[in-house]
Amino acid sequence: MERKMIRISGKRQITIPQKYFDLLGFDTEAECILRGNELVIRPVSERSGGExxxxxxxxxxxxxYQGDELLSKFKETQKKVRPAVKTMIDEADALAATGGSTASLDDLFGTEER
Structure with a gap:
């Protein structure tokens, strides 16, 4: 694990050291996550559900589906993945915030629809 001390400006801004910026593949956006008493800053992935x-x-x-129709439908479906995952996370966060600890997996993620 590497460590580097950085300054926080009066406007609460920080500069990511160039070595880390390049190594991790940052571009124009970063994701900021509060994890316990830590702040995690990581690059935003531009992939839209590639996984x-x-x-x-x-x-x-x-x-x-096959051929051009397959490609078209694939692009259309892939664009829906990221918003769907964000919605699921937001709903899970809302349940957790209201003490929804007794929620089932179906409550959190819905049921598979065909």
């Missing part, structure tokens, strides 16, 4: 690409493709192929 789900194989599952999306397999599902679309099983539905009979």
């Amino acid at each position: 789900f690409a194989e599952a999306i493709l397999a599902d679309l192929i099983s539905q009979g």
Whole structure:
């Protein structure tokens, strides 16, 4: 683990050391996460659900899509992944904030619909 002390300006701004900026692949945005008594700053991934690409493709192929229609449907479906995940996280956070600790997985993430 590397460590570097950085200053916080009067406007609460920080500068990410160039070495870390390059190494981690920062661009124009950073994600800021409060984890216990730590602040985690990490690059925002520009991928829009790429980690789900194989599952999306397999599902679309099983539905009979192919060629240009498959590509079009894939792009359309992939654009929906990030907003859907954000909605699930927001709903889970809302349940947690209201003491929804007795919520089931279906309450948090919904049921699989076909």
